[in-house]
Amino acid sequence: MRIAIAGGTGVVGSYAADAAEDAGHDVVVLTRHSGVDVMTGEGLTAALDGVDVIVDALNLFSLKGSVSKAFFATTARNLQEAGNRAGVRHVVTLSIVGMEGVPRYPYYAAKLAQEAATQRGPLPATILRATQFHEFPAQVMQLSHRGPVAFVPHIRSQPVAARTVGAHLVRLAAEQPGGTHELAGPDVHDIADLAKRFAKARGLSFRVVGLRLPGKTGRQLRSGALLATEGTTIDGPSFDAWLGSEDAKRIPL
Ligand SMILES: NC(=O)c1ccc[n+]([C@@H]2O[C@H](COP(=O)([O-])OP(=O)(O)OC[C@H]3O[C@@H](n4cnc5c(N)ncnc54)[C@H](OP(=O)(O)O)[C@@H]3O)[C@@H](O)[C@H]2O)c1
Structure with a gap:
């Protein structure tokens, strides 16, 4: 299959490309x-010539x-329309578990617009909603690191x-x-704590400070709106096992 x-x-797309190649598929990035x-x-x-399936990561x-909204809605629509012209038969889109529970967070509103544009077709679509990645605390630190401090919000999550x-x-x-399928890792954590553990394991020179985001959105993120629900597929490794892996060690920070 192409x-x-x-x-x-x-971060996730490169693992998807590796997995597709390992499974013997022909991969176009x-x-x-x-x-x-x-x-x-x-x-x-x-680029879509001869492609069977598009994975949107x-x-x-x-x-x-x-x-964000213009980006996710437009790219989802462009993939659907160009894919349809090229004879693609299926689009798989990566989204996030629990976004409706934090409706005022602009990034999640944008991701919901992406899901809607994907499901509008014309191509048949599958949505995979995942929880935060084990890599997510490091991604936040890459964005928020200023001088001796990196700020990371307190978010209850079951990362994968x-x-x-x-x-x-x-x-x-x-x-x-x-x-729509849901995927989470094995354990519930606070993302700010995971960032501190990642920084310690890697011997990073800056201090990680947990941030209590204000208002209703902050409370929703801290109180578990993004956690896996019943019926979610749970798959490892745990954060602890991942932290000792080569995947964690090669994150640029
Ligand atoms: N991070 C998490 O914890 C998490 C959890 C659940 C779901 N997700 C979802 O996973 C998806 C991927 O996130 P990520 O953190 O893996 O992304 P990422 O590391 O930021 O990578 C983004 C990718 O998009 C490409 N890209 C950006 N703009 C583009 C454009 N206009 N045209 C073509 N390619 C473009 C980038 O390549 P170029 O820059 O070369 O274009 C890059 O390959 C997102 O939709 C996110 O919502 C993330």
């Missing part, structure tokens, strides 16, 4: 670096909700390894399209 991984050089801009559509139609983080998410995306790509 699989196009949109965002195939990102759609990123700006590889000459495909999914937002403008540049290079997209040509694109990302753009912006504090401005309007920017990005490598595990990549493998499940590829598994779903090979199955019949349809449905």
